[in-house]
Amino acid sequence: NRKNKKIIEHAFLNSFFQTGLASRPIDLAIINEIKKINSIDHLTKDLEKIDEIPFDFQRRIVSVVVLNHDNQKKRIISKGAVEEILTICNKIKIIETNTLKSEILPLNKEQIINQTKYYNQKGLRVIGIADKEISSFVTNDNSNNNLEKNMTFIGLITFYDKPKPSAIDLIQSLNKYNVKVKMLTGDDAILSQNIAKQIQLEHPDEFLLGKDIEKMNDNILYQKVLNINILAKLNPEQKRRIVSLFRQKGHIVGFMGDGINDAAAMQAANLAIAVNSGVDIAKESADVILLGEDLKVLQDGILEGRKLSANTLKYIKFTLAANFGNILSIVFASLCLKFIPLLPIQILFLNLIYDIICLSLGSDNVDSIYLKKPRQWNFKNIIHFTLLFGFIAFMFDVFFYLGLNLFYDKSMTSITLENVTDISFIQTSWFIFSIWSQILTIYHLRTENLRQNYKINRIMLGLFLLGGIIVTILPCIPYTKKAFAFVSPFEKPWYIILLIIILIFYSCCLTIAKKIFIKKHQELI
Numbered sequence: 076n077r078k079n080k081k082i083i084e085h086a087f088l089n090s091f092f093q094t095g096l097a098s099r100p101i102d103l104a105i106i107n108e109i110k111k112i113n114s115i116d117h118l119t120k121d122l123e124k125i126d127e128i129p130f131d132f133q134r135r136i137v138s139v140v141v142l143n144h145d146n147q148k149k150r151i152i153s154k155g156a157v158e159e160i161l162t163i164c165n166k167i168k169i170i171e172t173n174t175l176k177s178e179i180l181p182l183n184k185e186q187i188i189n190q191t192k193y194y195n196q197k198g199l200r201v202i203g204i205a206d207k208e209i210s211s212f213v214t215n216d217n218s219n220n221n222l223e224k225n226m227t228f229i230g231l232i233t234f235y236d237k238p239k240p241s242a243i244d245l246i247q248s249l250n251k252y253n254v255k256v257k258m259l260t261g262d263d264a265i266l267s268q269n270i271a272k273q274i275q276l277e278h279p280d281e282f283l284l285g286k287d288i289e290k291m292n293d294n295i296l297y298q299k300v301l302n303i304n305i306l307a308k309l310n311p312e313q314k315r316r317i318v319s320l321f322r323q324k325g326h327i328v329g330f331m332g333d334g335i336n337d338a339a340a341m342q343a344a345n346l347a348i349a350v351n352s353g354v355d356i357a358k359e360s361a362d363v364i365l366l367g368e369d370l371k372v373l374q375d376g377i378l379e380g381r382k383l384s385a386n387t388l389k390y391i392k393f394t395l396a397a398n399f400g401n402i403l404s405i406v407f408a409s410l411c412l413k414f415i416p417l418l419p420i421q422i423l424f425l426n427l428i429y430d431i432i433c434l435s436l437g438s439d440n441v442d443s444i445y446l447k448k449p450r451q452w453n454f455k456n457i458i459h460f461t462l463l464f465g466f467i468a469f470m471f472d473v474f475f476y477l478g479l480n481l482f483y484d485k486s487m488t489s490i491t492l493e494n495v496t497d498i499s500f501i502q503t504s505w506f507i508f509s510i511w512s513q514i515l516t517i518y519h520l521r522t523e524n525l526r527q528n529y530k531i532n533r534i535m536l537g538l539f540l541l542g543g544i545i546v547t548i549l550p551c552i553p554y555t556k557k558a559f560a561f562v563s564p565f566e567k568p569w570y571i572i573l574l575i576i577i578l579i580f581y582s583c584c585l586t587i588a589k590k591i592f593i594k595k596h597q598e599l600i
Contacts, residue, residue, distance in 0.1 A: 079170045080112055081177075082230035085204050089154040091115070092124040092139040099354055100333075101202065104234060121145040128223065132261070132310040132336060135159045138223055140209070151222050153205045156263075157191045157231065160203030164228040182228055191231065195265035198273065199233040241370040242274045248374045250277065252381075253448040257304045259314045261336055264307040271305055278304050285309040293320055314340035327449060331373075333357050348373070378446055385441045388452070388600050389521060390433055395461040397429065397513050400468030407469070408476065413491050414498045418560055421506050429513055432542040435535035442523050445600060456596055464520065467588055468512060471581045475508050478573045499562040503550050507564065508574060510546040512581055514539050519585040523599045 087109040090102035109115065122141045130137035136155030143150070153160060161184045169178045191201045205226040249256055256276060260267050264282045271279035282305035288296060297320055300306065306317065314330075318340045321328050330337070330344035333353030341347035341360040349361035358364055365372065408416035417425070479501060480486060490497045518539070522528040531539075550561040564570045593599050 079230075081170050082204055082232060083109055084113070084118060085152055085206055085229055086154055086202075086232050087115075087118060088122065088141060089137065089139055089152045089204070091119060092122075092141060093127055093130070093137050093154075100352075101200075101234060105232070125149070130155070132312075134223075135261075136163070136223065140222070149209045151207050151209055151226070153223060153226060154202055157187065157201055157203040160205050161187060161228065163223045164205050164226045167228040170230070179227065187228070187231070191263075192265050194231070194233050195263050196269060198266065198269040199235055200262060200266060201231050201233050203231055204229045238270060238274050239368060239370055241368070245370040245374055246274050246276055248371075249377075252374070252377060252446065254377060255304075257300070257306065259306050259309055259317060259330075259340065261309055262307060264305070267305050267307040276304055278302075281305065282307050285313050288313050288316075293323075296320060297324060311336045311339045315343045318343040381446050381449070382441045383437075384450065385445045385600055386436045386439055388457075389439070389517075390436050392457055392460045392464075392600065393433065393436075393513075393517055393520065394429075395457065396464040397468065397516065399461050399465030400472065401509070403465070403469035404472035407473065411476075414501075416505060417502055421502060421559055424559060425506060425509055428510055428542050428545060432514060432517065432538050435532070435538040436517070436521070438532055438534050439521055440528060440530075440532065442528065442600075444523070444598070456598070459596065460592065460599075463588060463592060464516065464585070467581075467584055468516065471512065471577060471584070472505070472508075474580075475505065475573075475577050478577060479504055482567075482569045482573060496562060499560050500564055503561045504564045504570060504574075506561075507546050507550070508577070510542055511574070511578055514543060515578060515582055516585065519582060520589060520599065523589070523593055525586070 083105065086105050090105045093102070106115075109118070121144050123144065124139055125142050126140040128136075128138040128140075134155070136153050136159050138151055138153040140149060140151050142148075153163065161182070164182055167180050167182045167187075169180055170176070187203075194201045205228050207222075207226040209222065246256055258267055258271060258276060262270075264284060268279050268282060281303050283299060283303050285306075285308045288306070288309070291299065296317070300317060300321075306313075309317075314337065318328050318330055322343070322345065327346075328344045329346040329348060330340050331348040331350075332338070332341050333350050335354055335356055338356045338360045341349070341357065346363065347361045348363045348365065349358045350365050351358075353361075353364075363376075405416055483497075483500070485494070485497060490501070518531070519525060521531075547565075549555040549559065550563040551565070555561060556563070589599060
């Protein structure tokens with residue numbers, strides 16, 4: 076438990092000379108720390124790196140071989156996970172804090188592991204440092220495989236990586252919105268538990284180790300990981316396996332990482348997220364790179380995605396129901412009448428106005444029930460929605476035709492192609508009714524509870540009014556009357572009364588049908 080600068084100096088030489096797949100944030104922290112207490116040039120001026128044993132995720136150690144030109148001695152310096160460093164050591168060097176005198180003693184591995192656990196319980200990440208003087212060495216020679224053996228343990232270096240302040244709020248918010256958060260880490264289980272408690276991750280006392288995962292088949296592993304949120308001492312392949320397994324089971328998986336050991340899992344995830352301070356390979360594997368420190372943007376992104384998904388489903392369902400109802404109405408009217416119920420140009424203009432109105436759905440409010448959990452497309456639900464509300468629209472088109480037939484001067488079945496004015500009157504009347512009925516459809520079906528969510532945003536209100544006003548005044552403008560073969564039906568007072576009455580009954584029917592649909596399917600959108 077003695078502190079001395081020799082440990083950090085050895086760690087610095089390893090970090091300074093190594094070029095392999097080590098943890099760059101840790102290396103940079105070591106280099107920055109040594110700058111505070113010593114000169115880099117002073118430590119490295121007589122040294123030359125002559126070889127390196129790169130870091131890999133099985134050994135979890137990186138070693139460099141340096142030559143001291145001053146005394147021509149060669150030395151290997153190793154840095155890595157404490158347990159792995161201890162496996163290559165058989166003695167320990169005790170260095171006095173003040174005098175820096177050293178003493179070689181037998182290695183008590185249990186004592187060092189207990190000390191490491193003590194630091195882990197405080198939330199500190201710990202790495203071990205070891206070295207050895209070597210007498211014979213040939214660059215790039217296969218006989219050098221025994222270099223990382225019988226080394227001398229020098230000491231421990233601790234790091235404190237404070238969780239982001241926004242992490243606690245993010246974890247709680249994600250739980251609220253049914254996003255399950257799991258920690259997949261290469262760190263020790265005790266350290267992982269400490270961090271999990273700091274960020275208030277659920278079930279912080281339960282964990283699963285990488286060595287245990289290796290023994291499990293996919294089905295057992297999946298059942299275990301469903302209920303355990305801390306998975307510690309994982310290598311990159313184990314992280315990738317877990318992410319891929321959850322995707323195979325139908326989950327949408329996002330993975331956030333910043334290190335080299337996260338790249339494989341990030342590539343396997345549906346959405347890979349990296350922080351701007353992460354290593355290049357992590358950022359290259361990412362779909363999203365966070366530029367700021369506040370993690371709340373993740374919650375905002377999830378909510379915006381769910382809003383977009385819900386509003387997209389609204390558009391699809393409303394459009395399918397409207398088109399289905401219009402097709403039934405046109406086919407039915409074509410069979411009963413001696414003229415086409417709407418001219419092609421009128422149908423195209425009707426669709427244009429409807430599409431303009433539907434633009435407002437992109438900014439519509441979404442019921443909170445659709446934000447609380449992730450949802451997948453339910454094609455059966457879409458078909459039932461289309462059939463029910465499309466048929467209701469068709470039935471009220473029929474009622475509207477019957478009303479026109481009742482109050483108009485002539486029976487619609489007796490109108491022939493020679494009666495141009497009569498045909499234009501019928502076509503214009505249905506054109507106006509179609510737009511207003513579709514506006515009501517969007518307004519009523521955009522939310523499950525219209526009493527609570529009766530307010531609509533300005534964009535939607537503006538487009539509703541725009542669409543309604545356009546179809547109402549176009550038949551009264553001479554140029555558009557001629558262009559679209561319109562005849563103003565508002566000259567007949569009974570038409571206005573009929574239009575209002577049918578639309579009121581249509582609204583009531585939509586409300587009743589909506590309640591029935593929700594009761595059967597548990598959701599509207």
